[in-house]
Amino acid sequence: MKTGISIIICCYNSERIISRCLQHLFNQETDPNLQWEIILVNNNCTDNTEKIAQELFKKHPHIESKIIIENKPGLAFARTKGIQNAQYSYVIFCDDDNLLCKNYIQTAYSIINSDNTIGACGGMGIGEFETPPSPIIQRMQDCYALGSQEKNISFLYGAGICIRKEIYDRIINYKYPLFLNGRTGNQLLAGDDSEICKWIILMGYKLKSSNYLTFKHVIPKNRLDIKYFKKMLQGFGYAAPILKVYDIQIKQYDFFYIQLYVIKIILELIKTAIIYTINPQSYGDMYFRYCILKGYYYWGYKYLKKTYKQISSIINAPNFKVLNECK
Structure with missing residues (x-):
């Protein structure tokens, strides 16, 4: 397995935000010797997500990139397909509405590559809200993968998480059970990221987070609606x-x-x-x-x-x- 980072973006009708997500990846500042790639997983998109991504990839031929398809609906299945197609030793799961800071890839690599006991590392989410969130939602911003995770030792946000590929490969190859399959279309299931973190800990690794790893989380008005918020809490519950x-x-x-x-x-x-x-x-x-x-x-x-x-x-x-x- 080659040393480097594969950035996996799982998409379900992401035409609204995918351009900004990819542009922040194109603008990454990395060591010239660090190898990395972008893998976009089309998880049953019915809009122009793939077309937009193809056009942007053509404009940045110096960056390794590819688009693959996972027809089985569900974030967990899309991520697994991305992992199976990744060629580098570490993977970053970048949600389609995540805007990674310009040194995110380099910093994540430096952290996880510095200690072989670190199974995964995560960063700090900063909200970019279409409308101001209500006080009820502000109290529970971590539900939107916002805020610092430096005190977390038992789970990390799925947004921006960097994981050793060998760990995920082991879960897949040995068919360790995963009971939580994540989002499926508009159904707001949850816990798939945390479940992977639990397996990481059971394997003897530790989790690490840094506030130097920052990303913006673009949150539209409809996701700040109280009904949507309650659906999220149901998924977590x-x-x-x-x-x-x-x-x-x-x-x-x-x-x-x-x-x-x-x-x-x-x-x-x-x-x-x-x-x-x-x-x-x-x-x-x-x-x-x-x-x-x-x-x-x-x-x-x-x-x-x-x-x-x-x-x-x-x-x-x-x-x-x-x-x-x-x-």
């Missing part, structure tokens, strides 16, 4: 029980802990509901915990226990190697 199963495995707790966590969420919901009566701006905190409880009901105790056992059987198998055993 439904993903939470699955991610908690991973956390239990990482901390080597018994599955019984899941019941204690449900009780904790119930108590937090009651607390946030009381706070909401005093401060309506805390609505998102309350609704998110409500969605987590709905998520537990959706998956069910038996399925979550089955998931726990499935993950356990993999990480306890003789052929499952963690970082220090792979070197």
